[in-house]
Amino acid sequence: MKYLIASFFLLFSIVGLAKENQFIQCASCHSLEKGVHGLGPSLYKIKGKQAGKQVGFRYSSAMKRSSIRWTRSNMDKYIEAPQSVIPGGRMPYSGEPDEKVRKQIIDYIFSQ
Numbered sequence: 001m002k003y004l005i006a007s008f009f010l011l012f013s014i015v016g017l018a019k020e021n022q023f024i025q026c027a028s029c030h031s032l033e034k035g036v037h038g039l040g041p042s043l044y045k046i047k048g049k050q051a052g053k054q055v056g057f058r059y060s061s062a063m064k065r066s067s068i069r070w071t072r073s074n075m076d077k078y079i080e081a082p083q084s085v086i087p088g089g090r091m092p093y094s095g096e097p098d099e100k101v102r103k104q105i106i107d108y109i110f111s112q
């Protein structure tokens, strides 16, 4: 019985960890620190901001020209299919098909 409980605990912590770490998909290119750009621009307090405006990052002209604001729904569409939201943009990410995973990622980014 003890072992059974222990393995349940282990299982739940692994599931919990996987959930928390969904931003890992983005973290190789994006930081959440102010002004710290990687391959992609910093996503520090990006919620509600105009796209393509972070100082010190060289965006594609498609991104600069877009008049998108990073609301929850725009961010959701962008992560699902970056190329259809910003055609000609150059974020090398193919998209996350799972709505729940996208929600977790956005919750995490918007929780700052």
Ligand code: HEC
Binding pocket: 025, 026, 027, 028, 029, 030, 039, 040, 041, 043, 046, 050, 051, 052, 053, 054, 058, 059, 060, 061, 062, 063, 064, 070, 075, 079, 086, 088, 089, 090, 091, 092, 093, 096, 105
């Ligand atoms: C392989 C690198 C890479 C990965 C992985 C990646 N991105 Fe990006 N991201 C970029 C690049 C490069 C740009 C700039 C695109 C442009 O200028 O067209 C960008 C732009 C963005 C922008 C626009 C920011 C702004 O200042 O307007 C958002 C929002 C964004 N990414 C979110 C995400 C999220 C969320 C994920 C994870 C699901 C992710 N990205 C994964 C490289 C990446």
